[in-house]
Amino acid sequence: MSLAAQVAHLFRRELMLEQRQKYAFQGILLYVISTIFICKFSFREIQAVPSWNALFWIILLFAAVNAVAKSFVQENRGRLLYLYTLCDPRALLLAKMLYNALLMFFLAMTGLGIYLLLVGNPVQDYGQFLLVTFLGSLGFATVFTMISAIASKAGNNFTLMAILGFPVMLPLLITVIRASKNAIDGLDWSVSWKFHLAIAVLNVLVVALSYLLFPYLWRD
Amino acid sequence: MKNYWWKILCAGLLFYTLVAGFITPVPRLDILNESIRNLYFHVPMWFAMMALLTVSLVASIRYLGGYKSRFDQVALQAANVSMLLGVLGLLTGMLWANFTWGKPWTNDPKLNGVAIGMLTYLAYFVLRGSIEDPAKRARISAVYNIFAYVMFMVFINVLPRLTASLHPGNGGNPGFDTYDLDSDMRLVFYPAVFGWILLGVWLMSQRVRLARISEKLSETN
Numbered sequence: 408m409s410l411a412a413q414v415a416h417l418f419r420r421e422l423m424l425e426q427r428q429k430y431a432f433q434g435i436l437l438y439v440i441s442t443i444f445i446c447k448f449s450f451r452e453i454q455a456v457p458s459w460n461a462l463f464w465i466i467l468l469f470a471a472v473n474a475v476a477k478s479f480v481q482e483n484r485g486r487l488l489y490l491y492t493l494c495d496p497r498a499l500l501l502a503k504m505l506y507n508a509l510l511m512f513f514l515a516m517t518g519l520g521i522y523l524l525l526v527g528n529p530v531q532d533y534g535q536f537l538l539v540t541f542l543g544s545l546g547f548a549t550v551f552t553m554i555s556a557i558a559s560k561a562g563n564n565f566t567l568m569a570i571l572g573f574p575v576m577l578p579l580l581i582t583v584i585r586a587s588k589n590a591i592d593g594l595d596w597s598v599s600w601k602f603h604l605a606i607a608v609l610n611v612l613v614v615a616l617s618y619l620l621f622p623y624l625w626r627d
Numbered sequence: 628m629k630n631y632w633w634k635i636l637c638a639g640l641l642f643y644t645l646v647a648g649f650i651t652p653v654p655r656l657d658i659l660n661e662s663i664r665n666l667y668f669h670v671p672m673w674f675a676m677m678a679l680l681t682v683s684l685v686a687s688i689r690y691l692g693g694y695k696s697r698f699d700q701v702a703l704q705a706a707n708v709s710m711l712l713g714v715l716g717l718l719t720g721m722l723w724a725n726f727t728w729g730k731p732w733t734n735d736p737k738l739n740g741v742a743i744g745m746l747t748y749l750a751y752f753v754l755r756g757s758i759e760d761p762a763k764r765a766r767i768s769a770v771y772n773i774f775a776y777v778m779f780m781v782f783i784n785v786l787p788r789l790t791a792s793l794h795p796g797n798g799g800n801p802g803f804d805t806y807d808l809d810s811d812m813r814l815v816f817y818p819a820v821f822g823w824i825l826l827g828v829w830l831m832s833q834r835v836r837l838a839r840i841s842e843k844l845s846e847t848n
Contacts, residue, residue: 564757567753570746623766
């Protein structure tokens with residue numbers, strides 16, 4: 408079976424697993440919503456664009472750590488080993504990245520809707536903002552999937568996931584925050600395109616690196 | 628002579644840096660004044676830190692190539708020494724920034740880049756600490772080292788070019804060539820860079836040997 412076909416199969420498996428344990432998904436969704444409510448009650452309304460923007464991405468960042476952390480943790484060792492004998496281990500990594508990207512994008516969209524409703528709505532260029540949100544959630548998903556694979560080898564603790572992930576995440580996060588600030592301010596595409604390109608290139612880089620390094624990681 | 632010529636070279640270069648760095652003439656520039664001499668100490672710290680991190684990366688890649696434990700030791704000790712150089716670079720930089728930019732910590736992309744680099748490698752040490760089995764620790768941390776190094780290089784080399792920086796050579800600020808780094812200063816600066824890098828490598832090799840000796844001792848006991 409080709410790599411793409413394996414990835415597709417494993418992706419369907421991830422969806423099926425999620426469907427069988429809906430509480431995990433509902434849990435993370437509720438996590439995002441209640442975080443936004445806490446922000447709403449703490450800040451009332453945020454007028455300053457930089458703060459609005461930074462808070463939105465910080466909420467998503469923590470949602471991402473929580474949502475993606477379980478990707479390698481939820482599987483027990485026996486089942487992972489079984490999967491690795493059935494398919495290319497890298498296919499499993501790519502499938503998880505793909506699934507987490509979908510999950511993150513969904514969380515980001517839901518979160519954005521509630522955030523706009525509760526905390527205020529300064530966004531001027533929705534097209535750009537959605538593009539940045541899409542690229543950003545893709546980036547969060549890919550980086551944290553790889554970090555979760557690393558952290559799962561070191562005792563699975565959540566603190567480790569965060570301290571390993573945040574510094575590695577920062578180049579992406581900063582570019583995303585800057586690009587989304589441009590989108591909120593309604594700057595022209597000719598100003599922002601290089602940020603979009605930078606995020607896309609970073610995404611490709613992360614996936615390529617993970618693809619190259621995962622074969623050294625999965626063996627026990 | 629075969630093996631230690633570079634140590635003599637290192638000591639010589641650093642001695643030259645210390646003497647020539649303080650007595651050779653430097654251009655009189657506004658704001659910078661005599662503090663420009665810090666160029667011989669602050670900037671080479673970063674060069675040496677980057678060099679040691681690169682040594683660490685190469686060692687990690689070679690470890691994954693053959694699983695030889697000495698490469699793991701080199702990767703670890705190079706990261707250790709680069710952290711020391713990072714701290715020294717931050718301290719010398721803060722001293723300099725206090726005189727020229729008015730405060731020790733500005734919100735500058737390069738400063739933030741270094742702070743993040745240090746966080747990354749501190750996380751690397753925590754990761755190492757949390758895995759018991761030495762072979763597994765070496766393998767997993769090598770993977771993280773490679774991943775983190777690439778992201779860190781992106782962070783400090785690519786992102787600052789997207790925004791303005793107070794440091795020379797970025798965002799409209801003049802680089803070395805236009806900054807009156809005249810030929811006199813080059814004569815001290817380049818040997819200084821080379822000397823500090825050699826010192827970093829020297830420290831690293833001492834630590835690797837120390838680790839090997841204590842490993843041997845714990846085996847015999």
